[in-house]
Amino acid sequence: MTIMPGFGLMVDTHFPTMIRPIMQQVLLTLFQQPEHAATTLRERVCNTLRRAIHSGALPLGQRLPSSRLLAADLQVSRVTAEAAYRQLEAEGYLQRRVGQGTFVAIRINKPLPVRKMAGQLRLSQRGEAILHTGGCRDPLQPLPFAAGSPDLRAFPLKLWQQLTAQQLRLRGEALLRYGDPQGYLPLREAIAGYVGQTRGVQCTAQQVIVLTSSQQALQLIATLLLDQGDNVWMEEPGYLGARNAFISAGANLIPVNVDEAGLQPSSTLPAPRLMYLTPAHHYPTGVALSLERRVTLLEIARREQSWIIEDDYDSEFHYDGQPMPAMQSQDRHGNVLYLGTFSKTLFPSLRLAYLIVPAERAAAFTTARTLYDGHSAQLMQAVTAEFIQQGHFAAHIRYMRQLYRSRRDGLLLQVEQRLKAFATAQPASGGLQLAVWLPPGQEARLTRQAQQLGVITPGLAAQYMTPQARRDGWLLGFSALTPGEISAAVEQLSKITSG
Numbered sequence: 001m002t003i004m005p006g007f008g009l010m011v012d013t014h015f016p017t018m019i020r021p022i023m024q025q026v027l028l029t030l031f032q033q034p035e036h037a038a039t040t041l042r043e044r045v046c047n048t049l050r051r052a053i054h055s056g057a058l059p060l061g062q063r064l065p066s067s068r069l070l071a072a073d074l075q076v077s078r079v080t081a082e083a084a085y086r087q088l089e090a091e092g093y094l095q096r097r098v099g100q101g102t103f104v105a106i107r108i109n110k111p112l113p114v115r116k117m118a119g120q121l122r123l124s125q126r127g128e129a130i131l132h133t134g135g136c137r138d139p140l141q142p143l144p145f146a147a148g149s150p151d152l153r154a155f156p157l158k159l160w161q162q163l164t165a166q167q168l169r170l171r172g173e174a175l176l177r178y179g180d181p182q183g184y185l186p187l188r189e190a191i192a193g194y195v196g197q198t199r200g201v202q203c204t205a206q207q208v209i210v211l212t213s214s215q216q217a218l219q220l221i222a223t224l225l226l227d228q229g230d231n232v233w234m235e236e237p238g239y240l241g242a243r244n245a246f247i248s249a250g251a252n253l254i255p256v257n258v259d260e261a262g263l264q265p266s267s268t269l270p271a272p273r274l275m276y277l278t279p280a281h282h283y284p285t286g287v288a289l290s291l292e293r294r295v296t297l298l299e300i301a302r303r304e305q306s307w308i309i310e311d312d313y314d315s316e317f318h319y320d321g322q323p324m325p326a327m328q329s330q331d332r333h334g335n336v337l338y339l340g341t342f343s344k345t346l347f348p349s350l351r352l353a354y355l356i357v358p359a360e361r362a363a364a365f366t367t368a369r370t371l372y373d374g375h376s377a378q379l380m381q382a383v384t385a386e387f388i389q390q391g392h393f394a395a396h397i398r399y400m401r402q403l404y405r406s407r408r409d410g411l412l413l414q415v416e417q418r419l420k421a422f423a424t425a426q427p428a429s430g431g432l433q434l435a436v437w438l439p440p441g442q443e444a445r446l447t448r449q450a451q452q453l454g455v456i457t458p459g460l461a462a463q464y465m466t467p468q469a470r471r472d473g474w475l476l477g478f479s480a481l482t483p484g485e486i487s488a489a490v491e492q493l494s495k496i497t498s499g
């Protein structure tokens with residue numbers, strides 16, 4: 001061994017003099033990278049060598065410096081360098097031959113550049129179908145007039161915070177474990193009690209499945225109940241999230257006209273395997289499904305052995321009298337799947353919704369759910385259960401309903417008074433948004449103008465499946481806006497020039 005003054009290196013004379021400085025530099029550079037920092041110096045040396053082997057800098061058969069040289073190069077003790085070599089020998093990265101030295105014992109193929117791979121990999125046909133739906137990715141910002149957001153400024157955060165602390169104190173680590181895939185039992189009991197009292201839904205906790213969202217429920221239903229080509233009756237216009245879920249399952253979607261009495265069944269339509277309905281307030285127009293139509297649709301479902309999804313997404317917010325009881329309460333043959341969400345009544349990021357299914361089907365839905373995500377977050381389920389059981393949920397909804405009713409009244413009046421040059425409101429007895437019809441062919445232009453004035457006006461035309469059926473309009477979300485914010489936004493819209 002000699003000292004080479006030019007490099008300041010100790011050189012192992014058995015080592016080719018060209019490789020040695022390069023290797024030393026590579027190892028030193030890797031050793032100094034912060035991501036290789038570890039709890040011990042020995043582990044840091046190990047990380048350095050593993051990385052050098054994985055990156056191909058140290059190929060199969062490459063001889064490494066002696067532990068004494070390595071220690072000097074990396075400025076660690078010889079004991080540390082020796083321990084690192086022993087560790088990597090045990091892991092199979094290195095081989096130590098008595099009298100010969102330490103060698104790389106493994107060949108790691110370098111990964112191909114990611115870009116090339118991504119271009120070659122294809123999606124499944126199902127994946128392509130999903131991609132083409134574009135998803136349902138409304139950002140739901142609480143800006144005027146983004147649709148469907150609750151007013152989170154009015155949410156009782158302090159109380160929620162206290163209940164969260166209380167649940168953690170009382171149940172502690174039990175809430176951190178894996179939970180029941182069907183849902184936390186006290187929450188299922190609370191939901192069964194709540195929908196029974198307020199919506200007439202007939203069920204026990206055994207029929208309730210707690211999910212992360214209505215969207216997850218729709219996807220679960222599509223996967224579990226629909227085969228390729230099955231007919232699905234969709235409200236026209238209708239909810240894009242549901243449409244996308246059924247498209248992803250390869251279903252044959254049949255748009256069915258909605259009039260003042262809701263979805264209008266007709267004997268000329270092919271029999272459905274499933275019907276998607278929003279009976280309390282049709283999404284997006286807000287009309288209620290009449291009693292007569294409900295009876296007819298339940299009869300069709302019985303006769304054709306079809307499922308009905310009753311998406312009761314915002315019936316809590318009914319402002320003129322009581323909403324009609326849920327269709328599920330009139331179902332005598334187990335055709336109805338009842339769907340509710342806490343996204344509107346509590347807050348969207350809670351990610352809790354519920355699906356109520358016939359008792360004989362609860363096991364199938366629960367099993368299918370385990371393939372998705374196991375279960376919903378236990379802590380939030382426990383807090384929500386407590387919030388309902390202590391009566392805070394009912395009180396919160398009463399309060400919010402009043403708040404939203406006055407906002408709906410305010411917006412309706414202002415649209416009628418100030419936007420009558422181009423907009424006609426569709427009065428609805430509930431909901432978090434107001435549908436407004438626009439002159440034919442004007443939606444795109446008026447939306448652009450609104451945008452320039454700083455107002456978001458979600459369009460109605462895109463909610464239709466058939467181009468001929470399309471009506472131009474806006475769906476103005478009012479629930480998250482104070483009266484002042486509503487007035488200011490209408491003031492902006494009133495500057496729009498008609499046609």
Ligand SMILES: Cc1ncc(COP(=O)(O)O)c(C=O)c1O
Binds near residue numbers: 348
């Ligand atoms: C008809 C309808 N169903 C369900 C939902 C959403 O529920 P979730 O957030 O639980 O998916 C919405 C939200 O806008 C909706 O309009």
